[in-house]
Amino acid sequence: MPRSRPEPMQVVKQRRDGALKALVEAVPYVRFLGIVFDRRGDELTGVMTYSEDLIGNPFLPALHGGATSAFLEVTAIVSLSWAVLWDDLESGALDIARLEAGDLPRLPKTIGLTTDYLRSGLPRDAYARARIVRRGRRYASVHVVGWQDNHDRPFAQATGHFLMPPRDGDGAPDTPREPMAPGGPGPADG
Amino acid sequence: MVDRATLARQFIEAIPHARALGLELVEIAEGRAVISMPYDEKLIGDPETRVIHGGAVSALLDTCCGAAVMSHPTQPDATATIDLRIDYMRAATPGQTLVATAECYHVTRSVAFVRATAVDGRTDVPVASAAASFTAERR
Numbered sequence: 341m342p343r344s345r346p347e348p349m350q351v352v353k354q355r356r357d358g359a360l361k362a363l364v365e366a367v368p369y370v371r372f373l374g375i376v377f378d379r380r381g382d383e384l385t386g387v388m389t390y391s392e393d394l395i396g397n398p399f400l401p402a403l404h405g406g407a408t409s410a411f412l413e414v415t416a417i418v419s420l421s422w423a424v425l426w427d428d429l430e431s432g433a434l435d436i437a438r439l440e441a442g443d444l445p446r447l448p449k450t451i452g453l454t455t456d457y458l459r460s461g462l463p464r465d466a467y468a469r470a471r472i473v474r475r476g477r478r479y480a481s482v483h484v485v486g487w488q489d490n491h492d493r494p495f496a497q498a499t500g501h502f503l504m505p506p507r508d509g510d511g512a513p514d515t516p517r518e519p520m521a522p523g524g525p526g527p528a529d530g
Numbered sequence: 531m532v533d534r535a536t537l538a539r540q541f542i543e544a545i546p547h548a549r550a551l552g553l554e555l556v557e558i559a560e561g562r563a564v565i566s567m568p569y570d571e572k573l574i575g576d577p578e579t580r581v582i583h584g585g586a587v588s589a590l591l592d593t594c595c596g597a598a599v600m601s602h603p604t605q606p607d608a609t610a611t612i613d614l615r616i617d618y619m620r621a622a623t624p625g626q627t628l629v630a631t632a633e634c635y636h637v638t639r640s641v642a643f644v645r646a647t648a649v650d651g652r653t654d655v656p657v658a659s660a661a662a663s664f665t666a667e668r669r
Binding site: 366367368369371372373392393394402404405406409410442446447449452454455456460 | 544545546547548549550551571572573574575576577578582583584585586588589590591592593596608610611612613614615616617618621
């Protein structure tokens, strides 16, 4: 049987960009830091546009460690939400009109985040990409790398663990948290 | 002789990002710092619950840890974060001011070790805790 004709590119792009825009622009703190996301297919790159308000050491000057850490955390959360959203977006299960009206999926919650500061953050734009190391039903582990001028010279990296929002069919949203078994969540957490 | 605490206070108030977050230095002395962050809608991370973003809590804790290092009796001239680990125990209550307390508990020739917690005054359980190491730069 011949495959169905692919949708026109503009329709696909508009749907994907609309979903990403709705996801990112709903969060005031993302705007506060001046973070936007660049999309190529399903791959996202966070861009923290330089502003003097991000400076932590005015004498060097250098970006604030807190702003850097926050940028990596925002990139991890948006990338994780985007990965969940993507599946529903491509299968057609997601209603874009509702998303754009502000009916957003619940966001993952940060359990813990460790940031390594590898170089002083320069007073210019910063970029970050997240790699989802593991995404379970309940927990996810994400690694984020941030760079500025040169992709091969990262200025910061972070590893974070996140509690995933309950999905439809998961039962009560407020079921008590199970302790994480040694070696990570069990096989039921696929 | 200029008071170390006064220097540290001026240093924090001169940090643009700390100003943008609305941080206020409450107390600083001998390797211990207390900094507050009033609730502000621009810091919201979850539009549905109006809870502030974890990143803002990180920035508060990072600033507080740095301030504790600068006020340590060993008198470092400058400091920068080497690593920072944050655990988020619970969501910060919307509308509540967060107060971070950091203690610089050990300093070597080149590294300072710090721990910190942030509370929102609602329960005894902190909103978040931090463990960090900083550079301790000397001329």
